[in-house]
Structures are given as C-alpha cells and as structure tokens.
Amino acid sequence: MLIHLRMSGDLRLAPTEEARDRFEHTLFHLDNGWDLRFSDARKFGRISLLRDPTEFLSQLGPEPLAPEFSAEQLAKKLAKHKRMLKPLLLDQSFLAGIGNIYTDEALHIARLHPMRRSDTLSMDETVSLWEGIRKALEAGLLHNGASIDWVYRGGDYQHHFRVYGRAGEPCMECGNPIERIVVGQRGTHFCAHCQLEVRE
Numbered sequence: 001m002l003i004h005l006r007m008s009g010d011l012r013l014a015p016t017e018e019a020r021d022r023f024e025h026t027l028f029h030l031d032n033g034w035d036l037r038f039s040d041a042r043k044f045g046r047i048s049l050l051r052d053p054t055e056f057l058s059q060l061g062p063e064p065l066a067p068e069f070s071a072e073q074l075a076k077k078l079a080k081h082k083r084m085l086k087p088l089l090l091d092q093s094f095l096a097g098i099g100n101i102y103t104d105e106a107l108h109i110a111r112l113h114p115m116r117r118s119d120t121l122s123m124d125e126t127v128s129l130w131e132g133i134r135k136a137l138e139a140g141l142l143h144n145g146a147s148i149d150w151v152y153r154g155g156d157y158q159h160h161f162r163v164y165g166r167a168g169e170p171c172m173e174c175g176n177p178i179e180r181i182v183v184g185q186r187g188t189h190f191c192a193h194c195q196l197e198v199r200e
C-alpha cells in the first residue's frame with residue numbers, strides 16, 4: 001500500500017471508538033483497538049494498493065536523504081540535463097519528494113540561482129546543492145514539516161523559511177530583499193544578491 005499525502009493529507013492513530021471527523025475519509029482498523037486514520041481536507045491525497053509497487057516506485061528518482069545518495073551521483077544526473085535547476089529539482093523522476101518550498105530553500109542554502117542550467121555547475125557548486133537539498137529537508141523534518149494553511153495540523157517549519165513566501169523581506173544572509181519570480185510556472189523565491197544568475 002502506498003500513501004501520498006499531497007497538500008493536506010495526514011495520518012494519525014486514534015482509538016476505534018473515537019468518532020471520526022469529517023476529513024477522515026479512510027480508516028484502517030488495527031487489531032489492538034486503534035485505527036490508523038487518513039485525513040485529507042482537500043482530497044488531493046492518494047492511497048494505492050498495488051500487487052507490485054516497483055513499477056510505480058521506479059518512476060521516481062533517488063531519495064535525497066538516503067545514505068547512498070552522493071554528491072557524485074547528483075553531479076552525474078545534473079550533467080545529463082540542460083534544464084534550469086528549479087523545474088529540474090521539482091521533477092519527481094529526477095529526485096523524489098522535493099516540492100516547491102524545499103526547492104527554493106535548498107537553492108538559497110546552496111547560493112544557486114533557480115534559473116541556472118543544471119549542466120553548468122562546478123563540482124563545488126554541486127556539493128553545495130547536494131548539501132542544500134539535504135539541509136532543507138532535514139530542517140523540515142526537524143520542525144515536523146510546514147503548515148501553510150489551516151488544514152494541516154503539522155509542524156512549524158513555515159516560521160523558519162529562508163526565502164519561501166518572504167518576498168520583500170530581508171535575506172537572512174545579506175539583508176537584501178527576497179524576490180519572487182515565476183520559473184516554469186511556479187512561484188519562486190530567491191535572493192538576487194546571494195544567488196547570482198551567472199557565476200564568474
């Protein structure tokens with residue numbers, strides 16, 4: 001069974017006798033008197049029961065927090081594409097599990113422009129990107145994720161964003177205002193001072 005939480009999906013444990021709330025669309029009765037409950041206010045989430053999940057999972061790129069995912073592996077993958085970093089990182093067949101928020105945060109940590117072409121990165125820049133991706137994801141995990149609207153009971157990572165949703169506010173590295181542009185049809189937040197479009 002594969003569960004994709006999407007925007008507002010949430011899993012929680014509750015005693016079976018507890019009344020379900022209106023967003024709890026799927027209940028799994030466990031053998032200990034508890035339920036595993038899938039709650040999803042926006043109904044974007046998906047639950048799939050598959051005989052063989054490998055076909056589905058093989059469409060996904062590597063898991064960036066896996067111990068075996070190395071900067072060298074990232075370098076090889078980046079070099080195979082001539083795409084801008086922002087849409088490439090959002091492509092789930094390139095890397096698994098990085099969405100709009102984490103892409104913007106990772107690129108700011110790495111000091112790389114969102115429109116930088118993937119096959120032009122030096123090895124040092126690739127290592128910075130590799131670290132940036134992992135640091136952004138680890139920060140999200142540390143704060144139990146981000147709650148960007150009322151529907152998700154999750155964490156408070158939204159109070160620690162470096163760039164996402166902070167257009168006009170000062171960059172925490174240099175003090176210049178964070179800018180918002182659109183790249184590949186996605187709102188993109190970055191610091192034009194720290195993330196230069198072309199590096200010398």
Ligand SMILES: [Zn+2]
Pocket residue numbers: 171172173174175176191192193194195
């Ligand atoms: Zn800056």
